[in-house]
Amino acid sequence: MSNILLGVSAGIAAYKSADLASKLTQRGDAVRTILTPSAQKFITPLTFRAVTRQEVFTDIFEDDPAYKGEHISLSEWADLLLIAPATADLIGKLAGGLGGDLLTVTALAFDKPVLFAPAMNDRMWMNPVVQENISRLQDVLGYRLIDPGEGHLACGSVGPGRLAEVPELISRIDQVLQLEPGSE
Numbered sequence: 730m731s732n733i734l735l736g737v738s739a740g741i742a743a744y745k746s747a748d749l750a751s752k753l754t755q756r757g758d759a760v761r762t763i764l765t766p767s768a769q770k771f772i773t774p775l776t777f778r779a780v781t782r783q784e785v786f787t788d789i790f791e792d793d794p795a796y797k798g799e800h801i802s803l804s805e806w807a808d809l810l811l812i813a814p815a816t817a818d819l820i821g822k823l824a825g826g827l828g829g830d831l832l833t834v835t836a837l838a839f840d841k842p843v844l845f846a847p848a849m850n851d852r853m854w855m856n857p858v859v860q861e862n863i864s865r866l867q868d869v870l871g872y873r874l875i876d877p878g879e880g881h882l883a884c885g886s887v888g889p890g891r892l893a894e895v896p897e898l899i900s901r902i903d904q905v906l907q908l909e910p911g912s913e
Contacts, residue, residue: 730757731906734807734839735777736832739767741883742814742848742892747772749813749895751780753902759783761803763832765819789831804839809906812836813875814848814892817859823870824862842905846875846898851888875901 733753737746750760762777763786774785786803804810812819812832819833823845828834836843845866853859854877866872875898878891893901 730759731808731902732759732761732806733902734803734810734835735760735762736765736810736812736815736836737762737768737772737777738765738812738814738816738819738832739771740814740816740848740892741771743768743772745892745895746813747776747780749898750777752895752899754781754783761786761806763787763803763835765830765832786831789834801838803835804841807839807841809841809902810836810839810843811846811898811902812843813846813898815845816847817849817853817856817862820845820847820859820862820866823872824865843870843872844875844901844905845872846893847877847890848892849877849890850882850884851886851890854888854890873901873905 735746735750737743750762753760760781761783762781764774769787774787777785822833823836828837863874867874875893877889878893879889880891881887882890
């Protein structure tokens with residue numbers, strides 16, 4: 730059993746993240762979710778709370794008097810951070826070291842394995858700036874890329890940019906956790 734922090738950024742592919750969270754929970758992993766404000770336009774915190782039976786985090790500025798700096802406590806709790814879907818916007822923010830929401834500040838504070846699974850339009854995926862940002866996440870920060878799939882995209886295009894399928898995401902999680910010292 731692992732503690733997996735799932736970051737969800739805005740995109741229609743967020744529905745796959747709910748399925749992923751459900752499958753990880755069913756197999757015994759503890760899954761906590763961070764949704765960006767824009768992700769909540771596509772999927773609600775209630776969905777993730779229902780499938781994981783865990784609290785869902787959405788706001789960097791909590792009104793809770795017991796607030797304990799969620800970006801730090803979540804980064805300490807988790808064995809791994811998976812960002813799926815990772816939009817071009819989120820990738821650019823992380824590559825630039827920007828932290829304006831709970832997911833980005835948590836990722837910036839995270840010192841264990843980070844995987845990111847992009848999902849976007851094929852032309853956005855092939856944009857040289859996006860590719861440069863992806864390389865920066867890998868080469869400078871050590872993030873591990875889960876390549877997007879190819880096929881029909883929500884915009885009507887056909888090409889690369891689909892969020893990887895849930896079995897592939899789970900396989901990559903397991904692969905990374907097995908490589909980490911102290912994991913079983």
